[in-house]
């Protein structure tokens with residue numbers, strides 16, 4: 203339980219609602235900043251106007267998945283006002299307060315370090331990334347289906363990278379009957395791809411492996427699909443780049459060659475915000491409980 207735990211939420215999207223709900227179910231005391239248009243009510247949650255005083259008892263500050271913008275703006279789909287994460291709010295936080303964000307930004311890192319506050323980047327955690335790979339892959343399949351006139355079953359798919367997203371994607375494509383070729387650079391990844399009954403290739407050999415490709419999925423956040431690779435793709439091929447912005451594809455050259463190439467960021471929040479929110483809610487609340495235990499606080503139950 204989170205009885206007696208003070209959690210402040212600043213901004214967010216539909217995913218944040220799942221985190222608020224879960225904190226409310228666990229009996230936390232919740233402050234909502236940037237939620238003036240939110241109609242639903244949750245036990246223990248109060249909408250507040252931010253001022254330094256309200257942060258004085260906060261044990262955890264929860265920011266949106268994207269954190270803040272470079273100028274400190276915190277996006278909120280539930281507010282018609284611009285919210286900027288202010289220096290004096292963080293200054294007022296108790297020393298033990300932990301800041302949770304999906305990803306960090308220089309603005310956030312600088313503020314957290316200025317006030318010596320622990321900053322947790324949820325999307326960097328292996329467990330979150332693996333759970334998130336499920337809606338990401340469903341979104342990638344949706345895009346592939348919408349942008350081709352062939353079935354994925356029987357199609358020739360190339361997946362670049364065998365990280366958290368690449369592995370889920372390669373396995374899912376194989377399960378629905380695609381012919382899956384996976385490019386990686388580490389020997390242990392090539393061995394794992396073979397073990398999964400897929401066709402491995404070293405990234406240095408990419409040109410020969412894309413020649414018969416119907417759909418190329420990139421998960422590597424580095425320029426692994428330059429013009430020299432794109433010239434070897436068949437003209438009907440579709441490229442779906444899942445890697446974080448700016449992706450790993452030369453989009454300008456793909457367009458010039460008439461090859462459809464799509465950069466597809468943020469799929470979990472788009473295709474399955476509820477699931478993506480629940481993934482964050484489960485992890486955040488577990489971390490909040492662990493933080494309390496580490497501080498020697500009880501969970502509100504008398505024993």
Ligand code: NAP
Nearest residue numbers: 338363364365366367422423424444445446466467468469
């Ligand atoms: P990950 O587990 O770190 O996997 C990244 C893969 O890329 C690894 O196989 C890594 O191989 C490889 N790699 C990295 N740099 C490389 C380079 N310079 N050359 C060759 N291989 C390289 O990451 P992930 O969780 O799978 O996420 C992959 C990307 O998708 C990230 O950019 C992430 O932000 C993004 N993402 C997008 C969505 C979406 O909705 N589109 C959702 C989740 C994640 P090594 O081990 O050899 O380095």
